[in-house]
Amino acid sequence: MSYLATHDGGNVYYENYGSGQSAIILVHGWGMSVRTWDHVLPDLVTSGYRVVLLDHRGCGQTDKDFADMSINAIAGDVVALARQLDLTRVVLNGWSLGGAVVVSAAAALKQACVGLVLTGGASPVYTQKPDFPHGGTNDDMQATLAALAQDRVNFLNGLAKIICAKPVSPAIENWFEQIFLQSSPMAAQTLGELAVLDQRELLAGLTMPILSFVGDQDGFVAPDICRWVGRNNPNAQVVEFEGVGHAPFIEAQQDYLAALNNFLKQHL
Amino acid sequence: MRTGSSIFLLGVVLTLVAFSSQSISATADQDPADENLTSAMAQMAATF
Numbered sequence: 307m308s309y310l311a312t313h314d315g316g317n318v319y320y321e322n323y324g325s326g327q328s329a330i331i332l333v334h335g336w337g338m339s340v341r342t343w344d345h346v347l348p349d350l351v352t353s354g355y356r357v358v359l360l361d362h363r364g365c366g367q368t369d370k371d372f373a374d375m376s377i378n379a380i381a382g383d384v385v386a387l388a389r390q391l392d393l394t395r396v397v398l399n400g401w402s403l404g405g406a407v408v409v410s411a412a413a414a415l416k417q418a419c420v421g422l423v424l425t426g427g428a429s430p431v432y433t434q435k436p437d438f439p440h441g442g443t444n445d446d447m448q449a450t451l452a453a454l455a456q457d458r459v460n461f462l463n464g465l466a467k468i469i470c471a472k473p474v475s476p477a478i479e480n481w482f483e484q485i486f487l488q489s490s491p492m493a494a495q496t497l498g499e500l501a502v503l504d505q506r507e508l509l510a511g512l513t514m515p516i517l518s519f520v521g522d523q524d525g526f527v528a529p530d531i532c533r534w535v536g537r538n539n540p541n542a543q544v545v546e547f548e549g550v551g552h553a554p555f556i557e558a559q560q561d562y563l564a565a566l567n568n569f570l571k572q573h574l
Numbered sequence: 575m576r577t578g579s580s581i582f583l584l585g586v587v588l589t590l591v592a593f594s595s596q597s598i599s600a601t602a603d604q605d606p607a608d609e610n611l612t613s614a615m616a617q618m619a620a621t622f
Contacts, residue, residue: 452622460622461619526614528613
């Protein structure tokens, strides 16, 4: 078991496969854990890449009692881990809320971040703004937080069933549910921050190559949010999966891995 | 008995699949500004 000791006294769980100073770091989505990358990890390791994964604050095997559960705090953990492992060339891949985490971490890592992957990434903005018509409303987010507070177990049970748009087995849904339940109720703080997130200037200004995966039936992060970077950053390319929901690495696993490996081959 | 249970489970799975498909179809037909008003997560929250 490997842990990063954070500057504010906590311990962040991580896994580290392979060696060398180049690596891909996988950052999961809200309420999830490193295990959600199990459909991706073996292929990347077999391909010869060093792969590093970590659990968010409040999730998986990371400490649950952090005072600071913010997206920037999690991004700080990603940066600290990259530096502790002496990684000088990093590709960051963030799923869902992890997308906002890696955008923040990429900016902090500067030249050490040689590529950025957003997988159904909740960036640059998650809820509608006067000049950003995509995504849900703040009311939607408050309703989600209220549902979590009122009946967390049943809400997460229902949520686990609708992550994917393509039919998946009850075992996959149960697997998502069990991972959700491993997180702390306090991790809702991180989710709530999406209501005020605005990384437009940050994401548009990143200079490394960017790959954004879009499921055109994503019911968690509106597809137009994931497409935004393709229109607003000249270094970005968008790969879209038809009929796919919020988990393209499961719903379109082979195509997802092919595109990801191609990106890594070019940039890592 | 086992056959009956299997049919019941299959029915549950098909119902869930149909529910997911309907939710997603509704989402796909919305204008961008409205797309997440009927998103899967918002719909789920609205039932609580």
